[in-house]
Amino acid sequence: MNALNEQKAHEASAVASMTMIQALRSAMDVMLGRDDNVVIFGEDVGYFGGVFRCTDGLQAKYGKSRVFDAPISENGIAGAAVGMSAYGLRPVAEIQFADYVYPAVDQIVSEAARLRYRSNGQFTSAITFRMPCGGGIYGGQTHSQSPEAIFTQVCGLRTVMPSNPYDAKGLLIASIESDDPVVFLEPKRLYNGPFDGHHDRPVTPWAKHPTAAVPEGYYNVPLDSAAVVRPGKQITILTYGTTVWVAQAAAEETGIDAEVIDLRSLWPLDLETIVESVKKTRRCLVLHEATRTCGFGAELVSLVQEHCFYHLEAPIERVTGWDTPYPHAQEWDYFPGPARVGAALKRVMEV
Structure with missing residues (x-):
């Protein structure tokens, strides 16, 4: 949507x-x-x-x-x-x-x-x-x-x-x-x-x-509906929360024509929007702030692999927080920032 x-x-x-x-x-x-x-x-x-x-x-x-x-x-x-x-x-x-x-x-x-x-x-x-x-x-x-x-x-x-x-x-x-x-x-x-x-x-x-x-008044945003916040043709970025903004910034800074999807509802998931986008762009990057191992991004990678395997032209990339207790002093190094996301985008595009 x-x-x-x-x-x-x-x-x-x-x-x-x-x-x-x-x-x-x-x-x-x-x-x-x-x-x-x-x-x-x-x-x-x-x-x-x-x-x-x-x-x-x-x-x-x-x-x-x-x-x-x-x-x-x-x-x-x-x-x-x-x-x-x-x-x-x-x-x-x-x-x-x-x-x-x-x-x-x-x-x-x-x-x-x-x-x-x-x-x-x-x-x-x-x-x-x-x-x-x-x-x-x-x-x-x-x-x-x-x-x-x-x-x-x-x-x-x-x-x-x-x-x-x-x-x-x-x-x-x-x-x-x-x-x-x-x-x-x-x-x-x-x-x-x-x-x-x-x-x-x-x-x-x-x-x-x-x-x-x-x-100011009443309205609702349907649950289970993702939003395409930045249309693109070269790669799909699946993300949510704070990193939606990081994804858009990384796309702008690298000049890569990335389609950014804000999942909004993580589960149940708007799988239709995800599959449609990845089949179009043929590349995918998953981005979130939480730790990497067993993070929600792992499920997203599996779903894209299951539904879009024959359309993918490169391995799916993941950019996440570290597998460590939350580091107070290194908070802004822990966050996936535009530099880390931009480097990952370039890696996927080079395959």
Whole structure:
């Protein structure tokens, strides 16, 4: 699906310039207003408005019964969300950092993901688990992980990661409306910007607050739909989250006519868009911030190999984070930057 075509569908709506944080807050505001069953809870999300201020002002507007704080217990937050959804609510449960989710994995995987199947459809898990993920804030190894691959292999879960304010709002609304549990990963490096992939190192990264045009009211971006954010003919880059911007910057800097696909929904996956692109370009590069071994990129490589083998003119390339505990001091070396991506693009094109 072409991202430009999606935005044209909302040209008649009133729009505002929003950062990703503002867009996420707008999505929750819209859904709290539309559906009385929507509740938002987590650590510090109420009076304080969340550690990243994503829920700022929502408790004051909707009250403490709709937007409220939870104890410091991720397992308890996830378990409570399962119970709420079984009784008809649509909870949006914030895990303050994706790194903190591990105590809650049992509730998310064993309970939320399986409830509909286990009850033969009598109950659903209409839960959205919001999690800030990835690096860029010098948070070290316990505040900077990208655990998306853990959830993409779980039957019954949806896993989503936006790359821009417009998609962030539309995908979050679609996630809250979904009857399936959604792990909604929010790249912290994109919360306030910069929306610029040209730097291997930060350039006053929090001094600016880049914005994008986002409809103020209700709209959604369909789950399971990838976006072609940069059309091209020579090679396909499959990516998501922060590295969507890195991919575009690398293509511009190398002059290679790369088609950049923003997956948006990691699972279920828009395989049709991927296959169509790779069969056209005949080359493929997979890019993500998470570690390499058993990262989601490994699944993408396998799928492209299975569906596009006879169309490929070169081996599939992978550019990822390192196979190491998250390195605090070497954070910006760990990130796949435009230099590393550009070198990989050139390698593929030389075959």
